[in-house]
Amino acid sequence: KVNILILSEKLMNVLLIGSGGREHAIAKKLIESPKLTKLYSIPGNPGISSISETIGTDLKIDSIVKLAKEKSVDLIFCGPEQPLVDGLSDLAEKKSGIKTFGPSKMGAALEGSKIFSKQFMSKYDIPTSDYKYFYNYDEAVSYFKRRKTYPVVIKADGLAAGKGVKIAKNREEADEIIKSYFIDKSLGKSGESIVIEEFLTGEEMSAIYITDGTTFLPLIAAKDYKKVYDDDKGENTGGMGAYAPHLAYTDELKKIIEDNIISKIKIGLKKEGIDYRGALYVGLMLTDEGPKVIEFNCRFGDPETQVILPLMDSDLLNIANLAAGKKLSGTTIKWKNSFAGCVVIASEGYPGDYKKGVNIEFSGNPFDFIHAGTKQVSDKIVTNGGRVLNAVSIGSSKSSALLSCYKLLEKVKFDGCFYRKDIGT
Ligand code: AMP
Ligand code: GLY
Numbered sequence: 001k002v003n004i005l006i007l008s009e010k011l012m013n014v015l016l017i018g019s020g021g022r023e024h025a026i027a028k029k030l031i032e033s034p035k036l037t038k039l040y041s042i043p044g045n046p047g048i049s050s051i052s053e054t055i056g057t058d059l060k061i062d063s064i065v066k067l068a069k070e071k072s073v074d075l076i077f078c079g080p081e082q083p084l085v086d087g088l089s090d091l092a093e094k095k096s097g098i099k100t101f102g103p104s105k106m107g108a109a110l111e112g113s114k115i116f117s118k119q120f121m122s123k124y125d126i127p128t129s130d131y132k133y134f135y136n137y138d139e140a141v142s143y144f145k146r147r148k149t150y151p152v153v154i155k156a157d158g159l160a161a162g163k164g165v166k167i168a169k170n171r172e173e174a175d176e177i178i179k180s181y182f183i184d185k186s187l188g189k190s191g192e193s194i195v196i197e198e199f200l201t202g203e204e205m206s207a208i209y210i211t212d213g214t215t216f217l218p219l220i221a222a223k224d225y226k227k228v229y230d231d232d233k234g235e236n237t238g239g240m241g242a243y244a245p246h247l248a249y250t251d252e253l254k255k256i257i258e259d260n261i262i263s264k265i266k267i268g269l270k271k272e273g274i275d276y277r278g279a280l281y282v283g284l285m286l287t288d289e290g291p292k293v294i295e296f297n298c299r300f301g302d303p304e305t306q307v308i309l310p311l312m313d314s315d316l317l318n319i320a321n322l323a324a325g326k327k328l329s330g331t332t333i334k335w336k337n338s339f340a341g342c343v344v345i346a347s348e349g350y351p352g353d354y355k356k357g358v359n360i361e362f363s364g365n366p367f368d369f370i371h372a373g374t375k376q377v378s379d380k381i382v383t384n385g386g387r388v389l390n391a392v393s394i395g396s397s398k399s400s401a402l403l404s405c406y407k408l409l410e411k412v413k414f415d416g417c418f419y420r421k422d423i424g425t
Pocket of ligand 1: 165204
């Protein structure tokens, strides 16, 4: 009887989109699922390709949907934001009836346009910093002529791969930033409109939810280290390391976030008719006045995913499929009672310009690491990005998890490699 039950459950072909550490961590979790028949990937990396079949490199949405159809894919699992902002979910459903874990184009605009995201937050009374937005240079200049207080945060409206947020300490810096966006077009179309917002202080927390638009299942909250150097010095990056659970993530805080933020997001999505099935990343600042939203992302975090998924004791594929099918109600996620840590090893120069194609020397199994910016060239693995590899470990405490990460890092080196020595402190 049990066997018949298992056989009658539908098995799935899944197509994973993306090529970073986040997607390698997702791939590792998806292949644990008894519901998986075959995992395909586009464009993948050596880590992802070691556990899936990589079937293409083109991230244009019509090319993704065409390959998904050819391979009889049942579910597309989209790691990065760009294909979602381009409308991958809508196209896959409309053209081929294929479900996507990842929101519709309108839902993805919560990340794709900071102006839209701020307007959504104000309309539904979601706590965030005060803001203004500008569609042209002259209006922004005349605003800064009048503004008296600093610092102020200036954000490009569109996607900018982590490069669109600047903090101006005075009027001169603000003038320089708006000139670079509007006049020099340093971020192309993304910087042709901007948001200016009040600078918030407090500790940051990444609170990520899996949702079908109605039910929101919280993942364990994580702490991301955004600055490039120790002691939070230097420029912002995509993230240089992480741990989970975040030490500030108590049941009390969880309830405050649910009541003051998530319940309002739910109302907003419903009222605006936004089809949101996938991950919603809520970037929070824990201020003296309570948690405030810094940003929404329409996807999992990187490197947060690398510390969240190893703690998950439930079937990610099952949950993602229920979310994509609007059937999440009644589902819960089980978690291990442990800590996870991640340390990112990066290329010299990151987050600015860096070399690619540098040979990586491993003194053990290269797949003991999560691969982020790597590439296979004949029998060698070389660097192919700013964030190259992630050392990930779990342990009974935060410090034991991170100690294992740092031990693992002794087994890899390449010219110009560096990492933060203070993740978890
Ligand atoms: P975002 O892409 O909007 O998450 O911004 C990237 C980073 O800039 C955040 O993780 C914060 O560290 C910082 N940041 C963004 N907005 C603010 C703000 N209003 N006040 C202080 N820091 C901010
Ligand atoms: N680690 C920050 C992000 O994924 O946006």
